[in-house]
Amino acid sequence: KAGVTQTPRYLIKTRGQQVTLSCSPISGHRSVSWYQQTPGQGLQFLFEYFSETQRNKGNFPGRFSGRQFSNSRSEMNVSTLELGDSALYLCASRHTRDYGRELFFGEGSRLTVL
Amino acid sequence: SQQGEEDPQALSIQEGENATMNCSYKTSINNLQWYRQNSGRGLVHLILIRSNEREKHSGRLRVTLDTSKKSSSLLITASRAADTASYFCATSSGNTPLVFGKGTRLSVIA
Numbered sequence: 001k002a003g004v005t006q007t008p009r010y011l012i013k014t015r016g017q018q019v020t021l022s023c024s025p026i027s028g029h030r031s032v033s034w035y036q037q038t039p040g041q042g043l044q045f046l047f048e049y050f051s052e053t054q055r056n057k058g059n060f061p062g063r064f065s066g067r068q069f070s071n072s073r074s075e076m077n078v079s080t081l082e083l084g085d086s087a088l089y090l091c092a093s094r095h096t097r098d099y100g101r102e103l104f105f106g107e108g109s110r111l112t113v114l
Numbered sequence: 115s116q117q118g119e120e121d122p123q124a125l126s127i128q129e130g131e132n133a134t135m136n137c138s139y140k141t142s143i144n145n146l147q148w149y150r151q152n153s154g155r156g157l158v159h160l161i162l163i164r165s166n167e168r169e170k171h172s173g174r175l176r177v178t179l180d181t182s183k184k185s186s187s188l189l190i191t192a193s194r195a196a197d198t199a200s201y202f203c204a205t206s207s208g209n210t211p212l213v214f215g216k217g218t219r220l221s222v223i224a
Contacts, residue, residue: 042216056211090156100144100206105156
């Protein structure tokens, strides 16, 4: 099976712009989670989707949003980018809605905001 | 907020030595997982230990869990240069997403 695929891998944006990141989970996995990783804060949970429904949302401003499509692919969007949004954005999938099961991560999308 | 906190933040050892990393957490858990991350890449799941287990092995990995102390340790035996990476613990509690610690950076010097 192919692993979790994230695109793009690297991108550079300027303050005020918006960005959309894409994630294709492992085939058959219906749960997709997004995490933001920065050197200072570590891995912070953004949101999780299961069967097109957002199940949980982390403590991030409304500029961060996401969605999941019927084929389980997910996108996250960040509007009005700020310098502090520079981070590695990680997508992870699992085949079950059980939060206790292991996550399978993609390679991440590294966003730099100038 | 972080649930797990790893200790030490960074560890440097010689190839062939054992590496021990610790994780402390604050609330009751269903299970605790360890992940590995090579520089700037995605995380890879290593091992999961349930709250009713005390020790688990997988190859050169040994994980212990002490729920009374709310702590876990990851031991990597006979370390190799390829083990150089960051290691994260993650806790699962009920119907909440996995919460990750800030990780231990392990450097294995050949």
